[in-house]
Amino acid sequence: ATMGRLRTAVTNFSALDLSPDELLVHLDELVSRIDSDERGDVQGAGEFEGLLRDGRVARDSIANVTGASCLYALYDPVAGRVTIARAGHPGPALILPDGTATYPDVPVSPPLGLGDGMPVETLELELPEGSYLVLYTDGLLEDRQRDIGEGLDLLRDTLADSAGHGPEALCTAVLDAVLSARPIDDVALLVARTRLLGPEHVAEWEVPRDPAAVGPVRAECAATLEAWGLGDVGYTAELILSELITNAVRYGSPPIRVRLLHDRGLICEVADGSSTAPHPRRAAATDEGGRGLFLVAQLASRWGTRYTARGKVIWAELSPQEATPEPAVGTEAADSTDDILDQWESI
Structure with missing residues (x-):
């Protein structure tokens, strides 16, 4: 339900043609306001007086949005340029037409609700036609049997080995090779292949x-x-x-x-x-x-x-x-x- 609220907000902000950094700043302010309003509602409601005597239960009763992460990318098919910004989210992977798989160094900002109004940095990349931009949540890499660095190495190797496949086949290969048998978090994976408007x-x-x-x-x-x-x-x-x-x-x-x-x-x-x-x-x-x-x-x-x-x-x-x-x-x-x-x- 929380992610649904944030998706609705992102959709509305994107309709304003905001740049990725501006959109994340607005989203950060919105998340802070949502959590502040919800805490005020719980503290002001008489039926929650019993819960408030137990700080742990009261905190659990509030749908805390602060700490959610987001990565937002905007692609221009005329210039072949992508602009990326992220707030506490894993950075994207990039596969070039020659099969090289890398992790672009996208500046990271604090998770949503923790930015305190600070500006967000972006990264602009010129992408050749036929490149793949791979976006994913940290649930894809999390595994009790390995650390996050090993998960990133495995993802990069899998992307390089499967670079010649289409987006759907690439998703299947990544999920088969990287995703643990018992995921401990939700998983989202998006593969986008770039094309240019001639x-x-x-x-x-x-x-x-x-x-x-x-x-x-x-x-x-x-x-x-x-x-x-x-x-x-x-x-x-x-x-x-x-x-x-x-x-x-x-x-x-x-x-x-x-x-x-x-x-x-x-x-x-x-x-x-x-x-x-x-x-x-x-x-x-x-x-x-x-x-x-x-x-x-x-x-x-x-x-x-x-x-x-x-x-x-x-x-x-x-x-x-x-x-x-x-x-x-x-x-x-x-x-x-x-x-x-x-x-x-x-x-």
């Missing part, structure tokens, strides 16, 4: 801070989508890009960049040098603007803000099934796509 699936543009530059960049994006065979989401993507680029030109700061990523779906990114993020708001009927981000939220399956060392990135994700029909042509009320998109820029 340059043919990535398109980028630099955007001058000039409202007149929005139209040409939008047209180039539309041509790229057609070349990728994503014409069915082209109209929706153009609407989203028009809003995000116009916001960056008007309210952001240079450098302004647009990036399209084509993988299972389509991700539109607009980056600028400002750390101020836009927020959707409910515009009044008499307002001339304020509706753009609301429409972006309606058109995209997901969208959000990711902060970087030099500003932010506003991103929106689309799938081929989420195309918005283009306006009808041939009626007095219908405008051309270009006319509607030009009007969008003035919203």
